[in-house]
Amino acid sequence: MAMEAQGQGPNFSTRGASLFQAIRDNSAGATPYLFLLPCLVILGALLGVPLYKVVEYSLFDNVIIKPDPIFVGLDNYSNLLSDSGFWSALLNTGIFTIGSVLGHLVVGMSLAMMVNADIHPRARTIFRSLLILPWIFTAAVVALNWQLLLNPFGVINYWLGAAGIINEPLDWLGDANLAMWSLLLISTWRGYPFIMVSFLSGLQSVPRELYEAAEIDGANFFHKFWHVTVPQLKPVIYGVVLLDLIWTFQLFPLVWLTTGGGPGRVTEVLSTLTYRLAFVDFQFSQAATAAVSILVISAAFTILYLRNETRNK
Amino acid sequence: MSNIEIRDLVKRYGTVEALHAINIKIEPGEFAVLVGPSGCGKSTTLRMVAGLETISGGEIVIGDRVVNGLRPKERGIAMVFQNYALYPSKTVYQNMAFSLKLSRVPKDVIDQKVRAVAEILELTELLERKPGALSGGQRQRVAMGRAIVRDPKVFLFDEPLSNLDAKLRGQMRVEIKRLHQRLKNTIIYVTHDQVEAMTLADRIVVMRDGHIEQQGTPDEIFHDPASEFVAGFMGSPAMNLVKATAGADAITIGDTSIPWALPASISNGDTLTFGLRPEDIRPAIDASEVSTRLTVTLELIEQLGTEKLIYFTVGGHSFVGKAEGRADLRVGQSIEVAFDMVHAYGFSPNSGARLR
Ligand SMILES: Nc1ncnc2c1ncn2[C@@H]1O[C@H](COP(=O)(O)OP(=O)(O)OP(=O)(O)O)[C@@H](O)[C@H]1O
Numbered sequence: 001m002a003m004e005a006q007g008q009g010p011n012f013s014t015r016g017a018s019l020f021q022a023i024r025d026n027s028a029g030a031t032p033y034l035f036l037l038p039c040l041v042i043l044g045a046l047l048g049v050p051l052y053k054v055v056e057y058s059l060f061d062n063v064i065i066k067p068d069p070i071f072v073g074l075d076n077y078s079n080l081l082s083d084s085g086f087w088s089a090l091l092n093t094g095i096f097t098i099g100s101v102l103g104h105l106v107v108g109m110s111l112a113m114m115v116n117a118d119i120h121p122r123a124r125t126i127f128r129s130l131l132i133l134p135w136i137f138t139a140a141v142v143a144l145n146w147q148l149l150l151n152p153f154g155v156i157n158y159w160l161g162a163a164g165i166i167n168e169p170l171d172w173l174g175d176a177n178l179a180m181w182s183l184l185l186i187s188t189w190r191g192y193p194f195i196m197v198s199f200l201s202g203l204q205s206v207p208r209e210l211y212e213a214a215e216i217d218g219a220n221f222f223h224k225f226w227h228v229t230v231p232q233l234k235p236v237i238y239g240v241v242l243l244d245l246i247w248t249f250q251l252f253p254l255v256w257l258t259t260g261g262g263p264g265r266v267t268e269v270l271s272t273l274t275y276r277l278a279f280v281d282f283q284f285s286q287a288a289t290a291a292v293s294i295l296v297i298s299a300a301f302t303i304l305y306l307r308n309e310t311r312n313k
Numbered sequence: 314m315s316n317i318e319i320r321d322l323v324k325r326y327g328t329v330e331a332l333h334a335i336n337i338k339i340e341p342g343e344f345a346v347l348v349g350p351s352g353c354g355k356s357t358t359l360r361m362v363a364g365l366e367t368i369s370g371g372e373i374v375i376g377d378r379v380v381n382g383l384r385p386k387e388r389g390i391a392m393v394f395q396n397y398a399l400y401p402s403k404t405v406y407q408n409m410a411f412s413l414k415l416s417r418v419p420k421d422v423i424d425q426k427v428r429a430v431a432e433i434l435e436l437t438e439l440l441e442r443k444p445g446a447l448s449g450g451q452r453q454r455v456a457m458g459r460a461i462v463r464d465p466k467v468f469l470f471d472e473p474l475s476n477l478d479a480k481l482r483g484q485m486r487v488e489i490k491r492l493h494q495r496l497k498n499t500i501i502y503v504t505h506d507q508v509e510a511m512t513l514a515d516r517i518v519v520m521r522d523g524h525i526e527q528q529g530t531p532d533e534i535f536h537d538p539a540s541e542f543v544a545g546f547m548g549s550p551a552m553n554l555v556k557a558t559a560g561a562d563a564i565t566i567g568d569t570s571i572p573w574a575l576p577a578s579i580s581n582g583d584t585l586t587f588g589l590r591p592e593d594i595r596p597a598i599d600a601s602e603v604s605t606r607l608t609v610t611l612e613l614i615e616q617l618g619t620e621k622l623i624y625f626t627v628g629g630h631s632f633v634g635k636a637e638g639r640a641d642l643r644v645g646q647s648i649e650v651a652f653d654m655v656h657a658y659g660f661s662p663n664s665g666a667r668l669r
């Protein structure tokens with residue numbers, strides 16, 4: 001309104017002033033959005049367009065490969081749902097995701113409690129820094145490292161052999177019975193620091209008096225953990241687990257660079273299936289359909305997470 | 314009901330000694346209050362009795378057992394914390410039942426005990442609430458309920474009322490006193506509030522810098538203080554304490570001489586710290602015949618309702634006295650005040666020890 005009123009004098013400087021005036025008048029209303037606008041535009045372009053494209057691809061046949069793809073409606077989806085490969089990948093994804101998150105939780109929480117113990121402050125800082133390391137490496141480095149470690153001629157086989165636990169070297173990543181376990185080991189190692197760090201800050205906010213009161217009430221270590229620590233960390237646990245679920249569910253590089261979904265399809269997850277459909281089999285439409293399925297499930301977790309976040313506010 | 318004996322108790326944090334060989338003996342059923350300024354070691358002592366803090370030296374006996382090596386739950390104690398330390402995720406009922414549940418007491422027995430205690434503390438209506446939905450005073454009662462339910466031999470309180478407002482503090486003080494008369498447990502109660510100490514205690518232990526300054530009944534502590542520190546700490550407003558010189562059957566404060574039958578250990582010419590409580594300085598019209606009268610100019614008057622605090626200067630030192638709440642006094646007025654020298658004290662100016 002301020003703009004309209006003053007806009008009659010088409011002098012550049014007054015127009016500029018009136019624009020600022022408008023922004024200032026609206027300080028509680030539009031201004032924050034104005035500042036957000038560039039960000040929203042860029043995000044929209046980078047996220048919205050590909051998202052739209054993927055959904056569009058999944059409704060056509062032979063996109064990219066053929067110049068004139070045909071609209072097939074939901075055919076790709078019914079193909080996907082009748083493909084046993086998809087269902088086994090979905091199952092593997094479930095196993096991998098839940099196994100990883102459980103691994104992160106158990107290892108992360110145990111280490112958080114150990115590092116939070118009453119030890120020398122310097123030792124504590126050193127332990128904390130060391131234990132966060134797995135988080136810092138890129139997936140490629142982690143994958144390469146573990147491939148070397150788990151190699152039939154690698155260090156782990158050598159140690160296990162030397163300790164007399166195994167008689168002959170095992171192909172940890174290549175054996176159909178071991179590959180998923182090995183993958184879970186790697187994923188746990190890689191992912192626990194996030195949980196550890198989140199819990200550490202949570203643990204430090206638990207009043208010491210609560211533990212002391214519990215001790216006087218006759219609580220042992222497990223009682224204290226169950227009746228004091230867990231309830232106090234509950235909001236943190238819920239949020240962190242959901243985030244971890246979202247991330248792990250769509251995790252690609254770690255799986256692709258270690259087992260590549262193999263041997264056979266034993267460790268094939270939805271993300272590697274999608275990649276294989278697209279860049280190995282060149283079935284881009286089918287790949288887009290698989291990608292949409294990941295999107296839908298991730299979105300469900302995300303909504304749960306956001307709802308939890310707003311409830312905690 | 315148990316006696317408690319603390320023998321030569323020492324606490325060291327690294328190289329720093331926080332408690333220097335303290336000795337306390339508490340009879341069965343006695344209400345003992347540890348009082349002293351911040352950092353004097355009250356909480357440390359209490360927490361060592363509770364078993365929450367390791368013992369660097371000496372012995373703690375509860376009943377007839379040395380408890381040094383026992384864990385908190387084996388000592389037969391219950392503790393009420395300053396910030397209540399209620400389990401936030403548990404209801405009032407679950408908070409009170411927790412210790413019994415951990416010791417595998419049958420459910421119906423737990424229920425009976427919790428409800429009985431809730432009845433005493435008027436918590437019955439609140440049993441299903443979480444601590445977050447309670448007022449400070451209600452939380453305080455739940456914390457006490459949690460302690461009582463366990464039927465401990467000894468109650469330990471660490472500044473339980475310091476988070477409450479003045480009025481509620483007064484009410485809870487009475488409630489705790491009633492509870493003690495009813496349950497007759499041995500209690501150790503930590504506070505820095507001398508009013509709480511005076512009103513609650515059978516025995517007061519005054520602490521300072523990790524040692525015990527004096528212990529005794531409230532009467533002894535108040536009327537027969539062993540040191541300048543105890544005299545100054547107990548009582549509100551604090552005792553008037555000023556530098557003085559002893560004369561022949563008199564002391565001199567600045568240029569003013571006041572007749573006083575000197576205690577035996579003070580002789581003519583000694584310097585000392587002279588002490589007289591505000592209660593023993595009154596406008597002359599309210600006072601008895603034997604007192605010493607001085608004419609002073611009122612510099613400040615504080616109206617407390619039941620009484621007025623009057624401030625004036627004698628021999629260059631500021632004094633506080635007490636007048637009737639209805640007394641008609643004005644600042645600048647010149648009045649006669651009576652010093653009740655029978656209740657005056659002398660303290661060593663160096664050690665602060667009482668000169669008798
Ligand atoms: N963990 C600790 N490490 C080092 N010194 C400590 C520790 N805990 C207490 N102290 C020291 O011991 C002394 C006694 O502390 P304590 O907590 O017993 O005081 P308090 O009398 O309870 O005081 P307040 O009225 O402030 O609670 C203090 O000087 C304190 O600094």
Ligand SMILES: [Mg+2]
Binds near residue numbers: 355356357
């Ligand atoms: Mg304290």
